Amino acid sequence: MKLLLENWKRYLSESHNISHMAMDIRDAADEYPEDPKFAIKQLGYNILGIGQGRVIVKIDNNTVAKIAYNDNGVEQNEQEYSIWNRTKSNLLVPVYDKLDGYITAAFALPCGEDCEGEIEKRKNIVRKELANAGVQSLVDIHNLMNWGIHKGEVKLLDYGS
Numbered sequence: 001m002k003l004l005l006e007n008w009k010r011y012l013s014e015s016h017n018i019s020h021m022a023m024d025i026r027d028a029a030d031e032y033p034e035d036p037k038f039a040i041k042q043l044g045y046n047i048l049g050i051g052q053g054r055v056i057v058k059i060d061n062n063t064v065a066k067i068a069y070n071d072n073g074v075e076q077n078e079q080e081y082s083i084w085n086r087t088k089s090n091l092l093v094p095v096y097d098k099l100d101g102y103i104t105a106a107f108a109l110p111c112g113e114d115c116e117g118e119i120e121k122r123k124n125i126v127r128k129e130l131a132n133a134g135v136q137s138l139v140d141i142h143n144l145m146n147w148g149i150h151k152g153e154v155k156l157l158d159y160g161s
Helices: 002-031 037-040 071-087 113-132
Strands: 046-050 054-058 062-070 095-099 102-108 148-151 153-156
Touching: 002 037, 002 054, 002 062, 037 046, 054 071, 054 102, 054 153, 062 071, 071 095, 071 102, 071 113, 071 153
Parallel strands: none
Antiparallel strands: 046 054, 054 062, 062 102, 095 102, 148 153
């Protein structure tokens, strides 16, 4: 019981901190619409990447937050959360939770060029799994940056198109 309470307190604390980060990121993007990526980088968070609609922030060695900073990012998070819950595929990096403006997901190491052979093997399998789950618009699985290594396996880590 004590461990359960400690984990719950940790979860509340982390989600509170992520919520603050999410507000900071959205505020920075809103204040500097001409260059939101530059404004977001100035915040000093442990940013792993910035895309067209969301920022990936490392929370700890197991978790990242994908924080939306525009409508495109919100849609990406919705789609990724939905795809994960429909498939629970072992070829996708797990998504843990969806909260206001962000999702939390498993941390994965970048793949790099040494994974290209394994990625090629997995692309068609991922396409079939997503199609079987009713995903109409296939994600950008050709981009090497969308793949990572999670628990020793090559997996698709960005599947919100």
